[in-house]
Amino acid sequence: MRLSIRALFPLIMGSRTVHAVLDCDWVAVNAILPQNVSLSFVTAIPENGTFTVPREDTGWPTDPINLPSLCAIGAMVLGETANSSFGFGLFLPTKWNGRTLTVGNGGLAGGVNWVDMVRHGRPAQSSRILTNNLPKQGTGVKYGHAVFSTDTGHNSTATDASWSYQTIESQVNWGWRALHETVIYSKLITEAFYGIKPSFNYYQGCSTGGRQGFKEAEAFPSDFDGIIAGAPAWWTQIWQFWVGYVNYISNLTMIPTSKFDVIGKEVLRQCDGQDGLVDTIISDPLGCNFNPEMLLCSSDVTDTTNAECLTAEQLQTFDILTRDFLETNSTLVFPAWLRGSEHFWNLNIDGGAPNIIGLGYIQYMLGLGPDWKWESFDADIVQLSERLNPGQADASYYDLREFYEGGRKLIHYHGLSDGGIATGASYYLYDQIDRALTPQGIDVNDFYRFFPIPGMGHCVDTANYVNAPYYIAGISMTNNGQHSVPHYQDAKHDVLFALMDWVENGTAPDAIIGTAYANFSTMDAITRQRPICAYPKQAKYRGKGDPNLPENWRCQLLY
Incomplete structure (x- = not known):
């Protein structure tokens, strides 16, 4: 029997719980595993x-701290062919709310994403895309989900x-198989551990994790009741190429990274007021x-070199970087960055060095070999x-009819200032899904909501001269052992609660209130809040009242 939404928040806060029927020890857990699954460890x-992350887990080496009481399990699925095996991990809380949450991965990383299983902390604003220097605080399992x-x-x-x-099998594992089968085996283990089936199954990921979420919705729609997909690298075979391309173009006449904020501040000066309010945020890039x-x-x-301006040659490079990349027949290859993303361009462009993700993808994924040089870059x-x-x-299947018909829900968000994955890719994805389903009589808004987030970079962060209210407790956003939104742990402010409310109560989120803090490390004093509206609506200031308060904004169509 599924749990009603009336029980939702008491369960998460721990007033109603489900307890395990098995002990957290090797003998008990090993006895419930299928024959092709070997146990790596069981830790109470x-x-x-x-939780001490295994040394071989190089992708996510940070030890999560301040955890609730739980059982940590590591296991390995033994594949039938070479390079088809994979590992997975579970955090099974002592006080379980009857739900599961699967978390995605990032970039090309391997290793169980232990730190995101408990909602890892925010990367510093200066950190590069998909690095591993992440804070130690983690809080996701405190929602009470088995993760x-x-x-x-x-x-x-x-x-x-x-x-x-x-190694094609390794590529397939990364592409989809390991995640899908992890969900299957983890659900079986969870049911055996607690003695009942999970009531609801959720997913959350950003970047590569966002891609994994959409892949699940397309290929395995019954895996989850609800999916949160942030900044998805869904067009991965093109995006991986594109991050190499933009760095190649930028090296023709290099714009120093020190000038990205020069560009960004001029863009802000011109664009800020065009959305109806001068507030350091470009709401309509x-x-x-x-x-x-x-x-x-x-x-x-x-x-x-040091002046706060661009040479004519640098300006030409700027024009190329902010123009959609088209083939000679005008077919879109990949969309350009949006106005306002300049602060985060260093995620892909690093002063003359080849982008390591794009370079590695071409060398290894495409099989051109480790000796291939970025100077050989060719549009072919x-x-x-x-x-x-x-x-x-x-x-890129787009037809989510089966996901929709199962009553499942999808929340998709993307920072409008993303300098890692151009936000235009998410607009394109939304439009393609809409075009696939509308002729079938399906209104995408019945199950799918897309939330462009003004001022937010790649999955997290805002430029220091913007301070946008982007925080919705998405994966990568939480910090200092916090979970949810401090002082506002509800479906209006927390994206996971919003998804759960939609799935379990049918309350679709027209907006999620974003929050900005004076100090995102401590998350104490709130400086701004405003609604982040479901596309195609945008937040518009009502014209009176404090613009830092959400009640003085409304979601409306602009065109």
Whole structure:
């Protein structure tokens, strides 16, 4: 029997719980495993304890701390062919709310994502995309869910693709198989451990994790009742190529990374007020009429290296970087970054060095070999990447009819200032799903909501001169052992609660209130809140009242 939404928040806060029928020990857990699953470890974690990540887990080496009482389990699925085996992990809380939460991965990383299983802390704003220098605090399991993750069949850092060289089975594990089968086996283990089936099964991931979420909705729609997919790298065979392309283009006439904020502040100066309110946030980057010539260095500037302007050659590079990448027949290859993302361009462009993710993808995933150099970059690689589609990892089926017919729900979000994965890819994905389903008489809003988040970068963060209220307790956002939204642990502010409310009570989220803090590390003083509206609506200031309060905003169509 499924739990009603009336029991939702008491369960999560721990007033109603389900207890295990098995002990957290090797003998008990090993006895419930299928024959093709071998047990790696079973560890009982006490209240406020720390889980020590296995040394071989190079993708996610941070030890989660301040955990609730739980049983940590590591296991390995033994594949039938070489390189088809994979590992997975579970956190089974002593006080279980009857639900499961599977978390996705990031970049090319291998290793069980233990730290995201408890909602890892926010990366520092200066951190590079998909690095492993993550804070130790984790809180996701405090929601009370049984939480799962896979190692995607290998161990590596998020930027290392060498494991995929000439190994199709490894690529398939990373692309979809390891996650899907992890869900199957983890549900079986959870049911045996607690003596009842989970009431609801949820998923949350961002970046590669967002791609995995859409892939699940398309290929295995019965795995989850609800999915949260942030900044999805769904067009992975093109995105991996694109991150190499933008770095290649930027090296033709390099724009120093020190000038990204120069560009960003000029974009903000011109675009900010065009959305109806001067508030340091570009709410409608697609509607901004921007004049890049204002960035051009004047004739009296002698030191163009340190000046807060661009040379004519750099301005030409800027034009290319902010223009959709098209084939000669005008077919879209990949969308450009949006206005306002400039602060985060260093996620893909690093002052002349080749982008390590794009380079590794071409060398190893596409099989061109470790000796291939980025100077050999050629647009023909696009066709090669599309033809091979390593691991069949892309999520481009679009027809989510089966997911919809099962009564399942999907929340999709993407930062409008994302400098890692261009936000336009999410708009394109939404439109393609809409075009696939509307002719079938399906209104996508009945099961799928897309939330563009003004001012947010890749999965997390906002530029220090923007301070956008992006925080909705999504994966990668939480910090300091917090979970949910401090002072606002409800479906109006927390994206996971919003999904649960939709799945379990039928209350669709038209908006989720984003929060900004004076200090995102301590999450104490709130500086701003406003609704983040479901596309195609946008938040518009009502024209009176404090613009930092959410009640003075409304969601409306602009066109």
